[in-house]
């Protein structure tokens with residue numbers, strides 16, 4: 036059984052506890068242009084209703100985002116991102132007991148969301164986008180997701196290149212963890228994410244999922260977001276809305292290789308997938324131990 040890990044936010048003494056099974060993070064996109072659900076939950080009421088539905092379906096935490104990071108997406112200015120995200124974070128954090136994450140690379144948006152009740156910042160730039168972000172994380176004690184991306188959303192899928200994708204992302208994590216800790220962030224605040232689809236070809240995404248367990252070495256929870264992504268479409272040739280089964284297969288494999296947080300759109304279905312995958316993974320460990328006893 037894995038150790039119970041805890042992500043803390045000191046300022047409000049709010050905790051995200053990791054039991055011995057992965058957490059399901061439900062995606063709430065308050066954007067007009069997200070690749071799979073853009074425009075569905077643009078007004079506050081619709082976004083809050085969606086968040087409540089995801090919690091009812093079994094989400095352990097919610098990730099609220101107001102800027103799409105799909106390949107080629109335009110950036111959103113800070114005022115617009117705040118206008119979209121903060122009323123939703125405020126209402127959702129009041130309405131639900133599960134921890135709320137803000138998906139942003141902007142320090143001011145992160146700070147406003149933390150003030151409004153979020154406890155985790157999901158920064159797809161891993162503290163490289165806004166120089167003020169690391170200070171917000173260090174001062175508030177919020178959790179921080181450090182995600183790997185080669186390039187920027189605008190350019191990342193043009194010509195991704197790696198000699199050794201797992202080795203290069205491990206070096207990236209090592210450098211980013213050092214950077215964060217040197218500026219006052221505690222190791223227990225950090226979540227790592229290999230950034231499936233962010234500057235990666237199909238072969239890179241598959242290798243990262245197949246070898247996810249190699250990142251366990253850092254001792255931080257691993258977040259994996261495969262939900263409905265383009266690499267699944269490459270494998271099964273289906274449009275975004277029909278990739279639930281493909282997502283399920285990737286989620287099950289990620290669970291088996293030690294994912295700690297599964298960021299998904301289809302919470303109810305992926306919770307079932309996770310539970311079955313966990314049960315089988317545990318059985319594998321039990322029988323391996325028995326063989327070696």
Ligand code: HH2
Nearest residue numbers: 064069070103104105182228230231260
């Ligand atoms: N993927 C997306 C957005 N945020 N955050 C992390 N940590 N890891 C990911 O892989 C990740 C992420 C893309 O998915 P989605 O939110 O559905 O789309 P969009 O960025 O178009 O809003």
